[in-house]
Amino acid sequence: MATNINQKMTDMTLVQAVTDALRVKLREDGTTLVLGEDVGKNGGVFRATDGLQEEFGEDRVVDTPLSEAGIVGTSVGLAVNGYKPIVEIQFLGFIYPAYEQIMTHVARIRMRTMGAYSVPMVIRAPYGAGIRAPEIHSDSTEALFTQMPGLKVVCPSSPYDAKGLLIAAIEDPDPVLFLESMRSYRSSKEAVPTDKYTIEIGEGKIVREGTDVTLIAWGAMVAVAEKAALEAAEKGISCEVLDPRTLYPLDRELIATSVQKTGRAVIVHEAHAMGGLGTDLVALINDTSFLYLKAPVARVTGFDVPVPLFALEDHYMPTPARVLKSIEQTVHF
Amino acid sequence: MATNINQKMTDMTLVQAVTDALRVKLREDGTTLVLGEDVGKNGGVFRATDGLQEEFGEDRVVDTPLSEAGIVGTSVGLAVNGYKPIVEIQFLGFIYPAYEQIMTHVARIRMRTMGAYSVPMVIRAPYGAGIRAPEIHSDSTEALFTQMPGLKVVCPSSPYDAKGLLIAAIEDPDPVLFLESMRSYRSSKEAVPTDKYTIEIGEGKIVREGTDVTLIAWGAMVAVAEKAALEAAEKGISCEVLDPRTLYPLDRELIATSVQKTGRAVIVHEAHAMGGLGTDLVALINDTSFLYLKAPVARVTGFDVPVPLFALEDHYMPTPARVLKSIEQTVHF
């Protein structure tokens, strides 16, 4: 699962693990560049690139104009011409100006040139509700990208995964959207190897083993699912918690195996129900595990309304209570 | 289902029905405006707005600069200030520059102002493969919009539905994305009332009744599903063909009722499998009809690769043969 694990470990938050991964690759690979709004002198609005411009210079860690299409479009040119841009979009909710570039170019240049050109790049974006950020900052729109063949989508839920997956993303020959849950940025620390290691893109993990029902969650929702699993355990329900970690391509086997074992699934995500990645997971389970299902697959999601201004965001988000209720309904179906 | 049907009928293609609907509303409602690239003097690249500038003047039918964000963004201002913009995006594949405007404003202004402001507007866009158009012209990305609360998404498969739904869309108090299958634009004629009538947004229809399996398809895929249903009939399989017509909000009741009757469903769409609206339909059926299902819900879709340049587009698209195979697999599960 993880390669080159050095036993030297340091406690890190998720955002520190991100910085660490960037530092590892900036040191190792002279073609890597960090580009984005406020990533240089300021070290990023979440300090994800803190100290990197000092260490690697303005030429490698570049403050760009406020221009998402410009950042991503220019990175296409850089990538096709030998560089590895690691782009920060300040918040996922502001990626839309770059959507055309990502959809029509980033994801298609390999296909369009039958592999003669490719655009290995990483687009990092903080996302998700729960930190009382202003409007538009808090959306979970991963499904706008998982439906885009040519792109990979990764979303770590822990510091350890964040570092290993980000390094893997930077080394990936194809473009990767790397989603960082703002709510998870500093929610906990974990021992993380100080050296380089990678976690394979496309590999999910079992966060907690269980037998009655499979909970599938990513990003900040893993913690919510774990909390619900604990509460369910008190009621005698054994939950397996699965974090796919990569949202495209999904770890079909891990998911199918778990659901076939438990016969039940509850999917938890912040995005709306309609069009959320949960629907893909329902379809995946339908396709792979129909005969094993003892109950319909349940989804606990953000509601089908825009993510509200922050006074109501806690009401919008899945809570352990909502997940628990869904677990109970599924188990007692 | 349809209101105000006058018995005077004319044979029309789907694109003519669109023009007719626009004419009806431009005549009746002085606040309506048609805006877009080449919609005026040229009458649209598909002639969907043919003759309208002659009849209503340059002030009502406006050739705009080549600027999708400008068109939609300006229309937000027009709509909030008393006008009803009917925007043409030349091809759905070129809507991305306007994606930010649609996602962060068009779909949210009502919510953001608790109803004090709203932006009733229609965004028309030809879409889909099958007419040997250049790259990017042929994508089916309805799921980028059905996951956007605040927007409605409509997609007619026949001339009659096109006129009634477009008039309803223009009269809707909320913004509507109106998808027009290019392959269906001139593929057949149908008698269409020359007067005004509407078809309710959110109401699907049963295109063909059957008992063994429900085929769900929209746009150009309705014809493909019908063809497969005919072939299946020869093999003794009775297919019900359902066209939701509105892709958001879906006609949950019609879909559930049909699937509960047949116990089986095959969904046909041009979009990729991953993230396609088919996954929402699988989830809807899972949620509403789990205990009725005799087989997993099947999906026949575009493959999870970018829509190819046109030499290969026929290979990308669902065909009656692929649908038939899926029907047989589902029935003989």
Added chain:
Amino acid sequence: METTFPMRRIIGDDGRIVDETMKDLLTAELAWRLYTEMNRIRTFDRKAINLQRQGRLGTYAPFEGQEASQVGSALALEADDWVFPTYRDHGATLTFGADMVKTFLYWNGRVEGCVPSKERHIFPPAVPIATQIPHAVGAAWAEQRRGTQNIAVAYFGDGATSEGDFHEGMNFASVFRAPVILFNQNNGYAISVPIAKQMNSETVAQKAVAYGMPGVRVDGNDAFAVYFAMKDAVSRARSGGGPTLIEAVTWRYGAHTTADDPSKYRDQERSRDKADPLTRIELFMKERGIFDEERAEAMRTKHQEEIEQAVAEMERFSKPDPNDLFDHTYAVMPAEVAQQKADYFTLRGN
């Protein structure tokens, strides 16, 4: 074609008139109006920062330093005009007539804070940078179509000029000769990024050349200069003369938002070296002998009271209502959302 974009000033840092041709227009009444409004919004701004520090308000975007730009521009408008602000323009919207309680509510994450009053056309602050620019153009175009003399103003920052929506909006404004003012507050920074890294052009005003549109550069800390530049542009727009880009060169004294630490990217100690727009007009008034400390004191007291009262009302305001989460997305709620709402309230137990 315009070729130079000198910065227009009417009074200097020391409050003395530098443009003598304007002398007669600088009436005591106007000076007091500008001064009063600037004082009002500065008091509001400082209060908001304090409330945020005390945890009584969410993350807040202060505008101290930009009062002359915001007040000078807003006072040149009429009640039927349209304003499309950003998150940093509540100084302008308050001056234009926005409700102060709602403005506070906005900064507490309350959607109620976005609801415009019936008396003023004020759009909710645009959070995605530059997206409000085409909106203003469209609203102005609608006024033009109806044959009114109303206009629209889009407020935006220096960073916003890098976005495609700025460009597309400018182009639409010029092609359709919309009665719109594109009012740029060049405060030197987009968060941490200084203007020299944002653009290679010496001024924002010259960007108007790309659209064959008049571009005006004005000292944004000179309330008179802003006011009269805006008046000119507004009357041109009202009389069918089309749009104007105004660059008001100003400076944000404080942080980008209360979540920002400006000392990471600039010498914050020296940030106040730029002449204070309030001091400047006060010096002018003293110089002209129209200042009156008693009147000023009364004014300050009045603003303090108004603001304290607004804070009290904001804090008395009813709790956020989860119904509002579901009720306003469509004119008629889709069945699915109605179900979600019902489920939500069932679980909640009411």
Added chain:
Amino acid sequence: METTFPMRRIIGDDGRIVDETMKDLLTAELAWRLYTEMNRIRTFDRKAINLQRQGRLGTYAPFEGQEASQVGSALALEADDWVFPTYRDHGATLTFGADMVKTFLYWNGRVEGCVPSKERHIFPPAVPIATQIPHAVGAAWAEQRRGTQNIAVAYFGDGATSEGDFHEGMNFASVFRAPVILFNQNNGYAISVPIAKQMNSETVAQKAVAYGMPGVRVDGNDAFAVYFAMKDAVSRARSGGGPTLIEAVTWRYGAHTTADDPSKYRDQERSRDKADPLTRIELFMKERGIFDEERAEAMRTKHQEEIEQAVAEMERFSKPDPNDLFDHTYAVMPAEVAQQKADYFTLRGN
């Protein structure tokens, strides 16, 4: 700041020199090179239209009338430079060294037509308008980072200037002083929309002012003028002088594409009134006594042969291979796609 953007010409419609300062540079060799390449691509263009009419090619975008712009600009490049064309710039790419068979294949919907040769950096034609502009900036920036003297060129039309990506690309080019040429062919129309409805500025070149970038307006039907304007810009870029916007004022004689009917929106009868770029240089050559009908005839024959051979090769080309539908989306095919591919071939029976 540049203030006027006169249209630079070197030879007039009648082929006579109008800019005497350039006289010595208009060598017979250069004239023949320009003339030959223009003839070659015009022959290609007419052939492509014919093939389309016969159903042997898909919808095609002709460039007749724009040969001087495309050839003049492409001949100013070196083999290691980068070209980012649109769908209408295969005249330029063929001149630069693109493979003709592949160019035909592209117009038959074959992805093979997008694959660049190893010898030339040519991006596949950008279909979404203006999106290639930032790509060119990025590729140029990469060359600058490596310290080479290579540059990049983005080709785009008048309509493209209305898109946000034009603006964002221009801004990045100027901020990072990328060695890139923004080469605009102003052919008067974006499909049916004339430039007067596309923009309110008198020229495209003046849009450079917004970015503090040199802007040059040139007669796009004067191959010399285009060539030397491009040479200047290219050498400025190579020597660290940053980007240039060039507006080549030209005209498309024919339809937007073979699916377009230009008589819907303009007097197509009069479309040829604009001086033909080929005739013009021919007149120049005759005037200067360097024209040679025999050599011209031999050249024409050679081009005919080259093109007929390319057509033959295109038509002999292997059938579209459905493997290519699946094989190139990722470096390593995801399991799900592999399954879809297997299912596809199973159903197909091979």
